Amino acid sequence: MARNLLPIFALLLGTAFLLAGNGLHGLLLPMRGSMEGFSSASLGLLGTSWASGFVLGCLLAPRLVKRIGHVRAFSAFAAGAAIVALLTGLLVDPIAWIVLRALTGFSMAAVFMVIESWLNERSTNDSRGMVFSLYMTITYVAIVAGQMSIATGDISTPTFFMIAGILYCMALLPTAVSSAVSPSPLREVRLDLKGLYRNSPVACVSIFLIGVANGAFGTLGPVFAAQVGLAEGAVASLMSVTIFAGAVAQFPAGRLSDRVDRRYVLAAVAALAGTVGILMMVTVATDLTVLFVLIALYGAASYTLYPIAVAHANDFARPEDFVKVSGGLLLLYGIGTIVGPTIGGPAMDAGGPHAIFAITLVSHLSIAVYAILRSRRRAAVPDADKEAFKTLPSVRVATQQGIHLDPRANLDSPSEPGPSDRQSSAA
16 A cells, blocks of 8 residues: 555645645635625625636646646646735735635646646556545545634734645645656546436536535635634634535445435435525524534535435446546536525625525525436436445535546446446436
8 A cells, every 4th residue: 555655645745735725715715804894795706706717727727738738837826826825815805806716716726637637647547446535535634624724823814824825835845756757638528518417417407506505605604604703713613514524424325325216315415405504594603512513414415415416427327428427517516616606695695694505405405306306207227237436525626637536437448338328318
């Protein structure tokens, strides 16, 4: 195991720094903005701007990297993210932040794509599963660590903006110490909505709505917590508990979906998330224990939906289409994360901080209803033909290049027809 990890240790370490900086900066901006009196609508646009930049980065970065090379692209975009983090500490203005946040999203997409393609290049077929699992673990741990660092200081000072910039700069270390040659050119992924919907209507609709809910809460959750009176440390803990609970709950929910029609599991988990959303709308933040229990349940439900929906889509896809389907769903999720904060901010301005859960409630209940309706029109995939469930990050950090780390992406030429050949999507 150590022999397999040694060649990619520097890259994984750089990834941890990058994700920690991203987690810190992403939580710091809405918290500081709320302290400065920025409207919920403008804070929501921070999430919209970042997600828009990230999606554009996923679409355009492969061409840019091909033109200037992996090392230069990585260095340029990581340094750009560090510069933006420092500028947001100097220019405390909502319009400046919205513009700068788009640049961060674009830079992060490019940097993650380079790291993921580099990890993929240095992984063997035997070690790919281990590297993929380790990469997912680092994703959660580093983001939570970055967020929780806010509890150690005062967000009214420029200190945390400087720390975020430092972490982004430290992510440059992999290219400085790694002796690996540049990876192969990045693979471009195009969004084929018709093809995605034909493959799995439930996954297509659900992924978009999951993006709406997660994008709204991921951006405006800290604003909700601040507006209901939580201290800075409690805000960071609340957001971290949500992510941690979602990561822990993925395994049991995924194993259940391997044995039961995934649409039923998707509907049940979405209904749970919607129910908790209702409870959050009527909960007064006087008892922190109750609030944190509810937010943990919300995270366990809402952040479990994405990998279940992806697994359902892959059940109906041919093995050679795994990358195309998963990559397309990832872009569709990104589009949802653009919509969520855009409508969530004005909703909070009009209805108060708890209105954020009205957005998540509508999204989650829509998923539950649509999944049940579709289960009446299309037969379930037999358990023996299902793809094995894989945990996936529901926070918006992974790119299409990371999909190639998944061992399932190496199924080049299946000897037997996939489920999509045996069942009609129109059924």
